[in-house]
Amino acid sequence: MANHKSAEKRVRQTKKRTARNRFYRTRIKNITRAVLEAIEAKDVEAAEKAFKLANKNFHKYVSKGVLKKNTAARKVSRLNIKLNQLKKSQAA
Numbered sequence: 087m088a089n090h091k092s093a094e095k096r097v098r099q100t101k102k103r104t105a106r107n108r109f110y111r112t113r114i115k116n117i118t119r120a121v122l123e124a125i126e127a128k129d130v131e132a133a134e135k136a137f138k139l140a141n142k143n144f145h146k147y148v149s150k151g152v153l154k155k156n157t158a159a160r161k162v163s164r165l166n167i168k169l170n171q172l173k174k175s176q177a178a
Contacts, residue, residue: 118140124136
């Protein structure tokens with residue numbers, strides 16, 4: 087265990103950051119899963135609603151420094167491609 091005051095503070099900070107990062111990673115996975123499940127269920131309305139939430143949250147996480155800008159853009163783009171494929175298959 088840490089012996090110096092600064093090392094003890096670092097341990098506390100690391101625990102706090104780890105908990106925060108775990109929360110956001112889990113949240114990102116759950117948001118993504120919600121969109122993908124709606125797409126697999128072929129529910130366009132629910133998928134659009136979930137996608138809108140995903141887009142909003144991913145970009146909010148960029149401003150908080152949880153995700154990098156290009157990572158969020160890539161995740162949103164991939165979800166959007168799948169959503170557009172679903173819309174195209176529904177229209178045909």
